[in-house]
Amino acid sequence: MRMVPNDLLNQYDLIVKRSQYSRSNFLLDTNKGKYILRKVNIQTEQILFMYDAINHLRKNGFMEVEVIYLTKKNLPYATSKGQIYIMQSYTTSNDVEFKDTTDIKGIIRLLANFHTCGLNFDATERSEKIIHIKDVYVYFQKRIRDTNTLKKKVLPLSKKTEFEHLFLKDYTTYLTLQHLALECIDKESIDNLIKYAQTNKSLAHNDYNYHSVTKIGDNIYLSNLEKCSYNMQILDLCSILMKVMQKNNWDTDLLVTLIKEYEDIRTLSPEEKSILKAMMIFPEKFASICNKYLQCKRRNNYSMFLVKWNNMIVYKEEQVLAAHFIKDNL
Incomplete structure (x- = not known):
């Protein structure tokens, strides 16, 4: 065991009776x-921000x-042998089921409340003005170029994988x-x-998925804030809805229901709705595969x-139908 x-324990003001690794x-x-x-594998500056x-x-x-x-030195982290640790209270929890409608609604409501309370946040270690926020429009353009580049690279090959x-x-x-999504913004x-x-110093999770929530009793809790930063909050909602859709066969009725759940707590602006529409249409998994394949130095290591392509293609038809529904109805 x-x-x-x-040296790690001595940094905290407590007595350990039992421990488990x-x-x-x-x-x-x-x-x-x-x-x-x-x-944790993050910089101390990010821990202070978190x-x-x-x-x-x-x-x-x-x-x-x-x-x-905090440690005895009033730091939110401790160090031992070059490793960084943070301490939080612990309660036995269960995974949230992404195919259970009640759980999914709870996840969306939790996010809306998080966003509502995450405005006007002044961090002591970081200015909102120096943080890079991804330009979605430019990102879409780059990924479209990736698709065309990969096509031009693959077409002339005599022996294709x-x-x-x-x-x-x-x-x-x-x-x-990809082009349909770009038209929305x-x-x-x-x-x-x-x-x-x-301006509003809005806090975003930046990694909101099924690893970021836990269920204790009937309540859902937020976890894994290691990547949180100032950002457009709508990106969190887009990310989680995309994952829910992939696990629920692109059920557009469920999508509409979940957006309403969110807006019952936090109303989306017209510009946020445009981004939501665009990002729900944009084939992110496809774009990611193409981008990484272009960067791969060995074609035979495919x-x-x-595997990722075959997992994606399973719901291709449903995704296309959903994209046109989203374009016309959201």
Whole structure:
């Protein structure tokens, strides 16, 4: 059994009765309750930002996130042998089921509340003005160029890999979706939303998925805020809705229901709705595969791309139908 390093424990004001090592983390039963000491692979500046963010959220009424406990030196992190750890309270939890409508609605409501409480956030270690916020319009243009570049690269090849044959068979379908998504937004709208995020100091999770939520009893809690930053909050909603759609056969009735759940708590602006529409249409998984394949130096190492492609192509027809529904109805 792996023991907690003494130099790590000595940084906290508590007495450990029992400990358990699990997935690079230490579960601690102490004189002050149960805690988890998590090893994290992020810079200390980001931990300080995350600590401020959690305190801001809780101060504004968002209590569904665990606090980070300070060391004796009032730091939100501890170090041992070059590794960085943070300590939070620990409660046994369950995974959230992404095919259970009640759970999915709970996830969306949690996100809406998080966004509502995540405005006007002043971080002590970072200015909202120096943070890079992804320009979605420019991103779409780059990914469209990737698709065309890959087509030009693959077409002349006399011996094509299985992945390259599949790409040539179906790329036009996804390229059409890429252009359809680009039609839904314009550069000015994106610039306005970026400016809004900076002016209103809006906090985004940036990695909101099924690993970012846990269920304790009937309540859903937010976790894994390691990537949080100032950003356009609508990107969180787009990300989670895309994952839900992929797991639910692109059920557009469910999509409409979930957007309503979100807007019952936080109303989307017309510009946010345009981005939501565009990003739900844009074939992100396809774009990611193409981009990574272009960067791959060995064509014969294509098995990973083939698996991802086959997983994506399963719901191609449903995705295309959903894209046109989204374009016309959202």
